[in-house]
Amino acid sequence: MKTxxxxxxxxxxxxxxxxLLKAISQSDSIVPxxxxxxxxxxxxxxxxxxxxDFRAQFLMESLIDLDANLRALGSGLIILKGKPEIEIPKIVKQYxxxxxxxxxxxxFEEKQLETLVQSELWKIKCELLTLSTSTLxxxxxxxxxxKDIPDVFTNFRKKIEKDSVIRVSLEKxxxxxxxxxxxxELPDLKELGLKKVKIDKRAAIAFKGGESQALKRLDYYFFKTKSISNYKDTRNGMVGxxxxxxxxxxxALGCISPRHIYQELQKYESLHTANESTYWLVFELLWRDYFRFMMxxxxxxxxxxxxIKSTDSGVKKVNIEQLQNWINGKTGVDFIDANMIELKLTGFMSNRGRQNVxxxxxxxxxxxxxxxxxYFEQQLIDYDVCSNWGNWSYVAGVGNDPRGNRYFNIDKQASDYDKNKSFRNLWLKD
Incomplete structure (x- = not known):
């Protein structure tokens, strides 16, 4: 038996x-x-x-869902805890x-760990096989x-749209x-040094982890409400x-793949409409790819x-008081404060808010x-290492922004995107 x-x-x-599919096709038996x-x-x-806390909770929900989906097909999920370079070889020996x-x-860190696990597995004559599964x-x-990927997104996008094709999404x-x-058997949050949090009732959406929920959201956003048809016009919104x-x-947790989203989008376009909004979702998925390839x-x-620039970012030594005020929504700038309070209490913030803060x-x-x-790494439910650090370095002027220092006029942004103050009123009231 090949396990x-x-x-x-x-x-x-x-x-x-x-x-998963490759493992199934090349083995007699698999242990997830x-x-x-x-x-x-x-x-x-x-x-x-x-x-x-927010991301850990979402992770737990996602693992419960994955285990249930695996069990429906005759398998299940084993939970390990510790250092993967120790725990993975242990389970290899066991089975x-x-x-x-x-x-x-x-x-960087993930790649280092991958190499470490690989070398530990070699010692026990076990092979580590890795596959790219994260991009569109x-x-x-x-x-x-x-090494030749353009450092400017537009050049990357034009070339890729012209010369590459998106592979078909694979069936389960x-x-x-x-x-x-x-x-x-999941560890409890306390064991991980975390606590269960109640998401504020003003949250834009009640995120629940897992593939089942991801597919439900996709069906809702595309087919039930057809909200995707207005995405380009509404994507800078902040409430709801x-x-x-x-x-x-x-x-971020791979509960759904960008390729599956793309395939469902094509289905939607053939049934309903293809417009600037449906394209714009693909455009955003391309940004996600871009930061991954840049990393x-x-x-x-x-x-x-x-x-990635050799220029000095010009930052000063961190002022802890200023940083804490920013985190707690106490800067005195209402638009910034409302966004930071939303992040603190829900683990989420709109794209427009992220760029401004x-x-x-x-x-x-x-x-x-x-x-x-x-701080975003700690706080965001949707934290993704490549998108997070790529976007932050971009805004800081040390990343992929060809313009360099991208300064946002906060007052103008607030009046453009929160004209009637509905977002600020929602988050700044006690």
Whole structure:
């Protein structure tokens, strides 16, 4: 019997999961595992938790859903906790597995861990096989090598739209052969140094983790409400569930794939309409791809003060009081404060809000942008390492912005995007 381990990470789904399908096709039996990595629940050098309460809760829900979906097909999910380079080889020995299948990483720390796990597995004659599962366009189908990817998004987009195709989304398996998998046992939040939080009733959307919820949201946003047809006009909104797709949290944990979203979008376009709005969603998914490929190209530069540019970012030493006021929505600038309170109480903020609060921290307070990025890492339900650090460095003028210093006039932004103050009134009232 050829047994393989499937190591789930941020690909918590059955549909369009090449890692899972490849393991099934090349093995007699598979053992799905997820590891709560010690490093993910530590405090970063910036003083924030790597994983905060909101995201941890969303992760737990996603794992419960994944386990239920696996069990419906004859399998289940084993939970490990600790250091993956220790825990993965242990489970390999337990099940006498010859191979471990996992999603391929691109970000610096994740890549280092992947290499470490691989070398530990080699010692016990086990192979680690990794596959790219996170992007709309497959890395192998790009019209340029990773080192030659343009550092300006528009150049990247034009070339890719002209010369590349999006692969078909893969069906979920119909059945999975596994040894008997014990009942799911998740660590509790307290064990991870976190607590269960109640999301504020003013939250734009009540996010619930898992592939089932992701598919439900996609069906609602595309087919039930047809909200996608107005996406380009409403995407800069700030109040309510439907001004934007809100797919980001499920995408971040891989509860849904960008390719599956694209395939459903094509279905929608053939049934209803293809317009600027339906294209714009693909445009946003392309940005997500771009930051992932940029991370692969520039590696740990995205986590350094001067980013991928050699110019000095001009930030001053961090002023803890100013930083705390920014975090707690006490800057005295109502538009910034409303957005930061929303983030603090819900784990979410609109795209328009994110750009403004980042610009304020970088350009008005002139604080080290990495503190902002690290706070977002802790706080956001939809935290994605590539998009988060890529976007922050962009606004800080040390990333992929060809214009350099992108300053937002906060008063103008507030009057353009919150004309009647409905967003500010919602979050600034006691």
């Amino acid at each position: 393989a381990i499937v190591w789930f990470k941020t690909d918590l789904r059955l549909t369009d999961n090449e890692v 595992v997820y590891c709560f990595e010690d490093a993910h629940f530590e405090t970063t050098p910036y003083g924030f938790k790597k994983t905060g 006498r597995a010859a191979k471990v299948y996992a999603k391929r990483e691109v970000a 366009y497959h890395a192998e189908d790009l019209p340029f090598s990773i 398996p119909s059945t999975i052969k596994s040894p008997e998998i014990p009942k799911l 569930a439907d001004y934007s797709s809100k797919f980001s949290a499920w995408l 692969k190209k520039h590696q740990n530069k995205f986590f350094q003060k001067n980013g 980042a610009s304020y921290l970088c350009n008005d307070l002139k604080l080290d942008w990495r503190y902002g990025a690290a």
